[in-house]
Amino acid sequence: GAGVSQSPRYKVAKRGQDVALRCDPISGHVSLFWYQQALGQGPEFLTYFQNEAQLDKSGLPSDRFFAERPEGSVSTLKIQRTQQEDSAVYLCASSLTQPGVSGNTIYFGEGSWLTVV
């Protein structure tokens, strides 16, 4: 597609509920990232995929967070047993090649705004 697409844009979940957030990256992009952005803060890294391989999940805050990209394209971020501190914007981003390749640029979706009540 033309840009990174995320759904749902807005999600209100009751505490303890499971949620799934979807990301459609730009077609042909090898790298896919998930970031978490709290109100008034910068994006915080959650996890990174190169094609279908999850090469880095060091930013996932707990074992309630799980991400997958089974066919190397669409990705899903799942949060189990949501807590109030999970309320944030979840940003998906993709890039043509690996991080660190000179000039490689990351492109963001508009985010999924999660509120846990």
Next chain:
Amino acid sequence: GNSVTQMEGPVTLSEEAFLTINCTYTATGYPSLFWYVQYPGEGLQLLLKATKADDKGSNKGFEATYRKETTSFHLEKGSVQVSDSAVYFCALSSNTGNQFYFGTGTSLTVIP
């Protein structure tokens, strides 16, 4: 390790004023540097980038020069407009990491 530090906000300027938002970085390897802008309710959009020392990135009247000697990538604009009101993020990508590293953001409000 890799990290980005940018000036605290918020910044409030009158229309047509000069803008500087400071950004310094720490990186291993050879980083590429970026400025992203986030308008209210939207995702981050690439504003400009530079890939090696002394490169200047520019877009929409904004400029930033990659200064290796001072490890800086300050954002400047000669004459801001109300439509420039947004949050600006400095970022880096290094060949020693699996992610793009972001600063905490600087909120800019331009008043008529």
